[in-house]
Amino acid sequence: MALTQQLARVPPQYLDRCREAAASSPDGDPRWGPPDEDTLDLGWAVWELLTFNRQMQPDSRHIGILERSITGDLDAPVAFLDHPEVYDGFDGPPALLAPAAVTEVARELAAMEIDSLLETLPAYREAGGFPAFTADPGAYLAEHFARLRTFYDVAGLQGMAVVVWVD
Template sequence: MALTQQLARVSLQYLDRCCGVAASASDGDPDWDPPDEDTLDLDWAIWQLLGFYRRMQPDAWQIAVLERSIRGDDSDPIAFLDHPGVYDGFDGPPALLTPAAVTEVAHALAAMDIGHLLERLPAYRQVGGSAFSGDPRAYLTEHFALLQNFYEFAGQRGMAVVVWVD
């Protein structure tokens, strides 16, 4: 089983509904099922991008932005999502970015240009102990663009973002 970075755009009303369902369910199941168009599976791309930033530009402000975009801010308001129906329990429980935090992250991600960093990445190399087929620069660029667009759309719609590893 591969672990991947997951994100979901949700309204605060949806989170409130899930919290209420979890509170009344005998097993605490929050009936978590955000629409497919509001979810994003980043695979392992952002973890690799973070690792590359840490090696090549360890003091770059972009590191904090990327970390926040996939780690969230505070998971207490969504503790009810700490349930096997939501994630597999391998990593920490889902964490939340409020709509205001999503807007901040969206603006910071929009200001990022990873092109100059990725120019220093060889086209073909070993990734995570297994051979990576294809150009990792294209893979990382594509997934970073997905992350930027995901947050931009969430910010425009005033949505929160829930992040977890599954």
């Protein structure tokens, strides 16, 4: 099973209910289960987009924005989600972006254009990037970036938090 980047947008009240469920459950189960329409599986696309961006535009401020969108804020209190019913435990436990941080990330992603980065794809591929990718990596990256941006736009507009993890 491949590891993939997962995101869930949830209202803060939902996190409160999960925290209470974990505290009252004998095994700490937070009863995590956001609706499918509020989850996003980015596969490995954002990791490759980060690697590509670091190599081709290493001074880009967008690197930090992309990283934060998938790593969350490490000081955010979601230790109660460190449970096998939430994620498989292979990577670090889930992390959180609170609603104010989500709005900030959404604004930054909305301002981010990846067209100039995608123009460097031929050079990146010549340097060994995407070695096993047979389809168009530009279309794949653009599609998944658009999904990430839309996901955060909706979360920001609705005042939701975003939980991120690898599964």
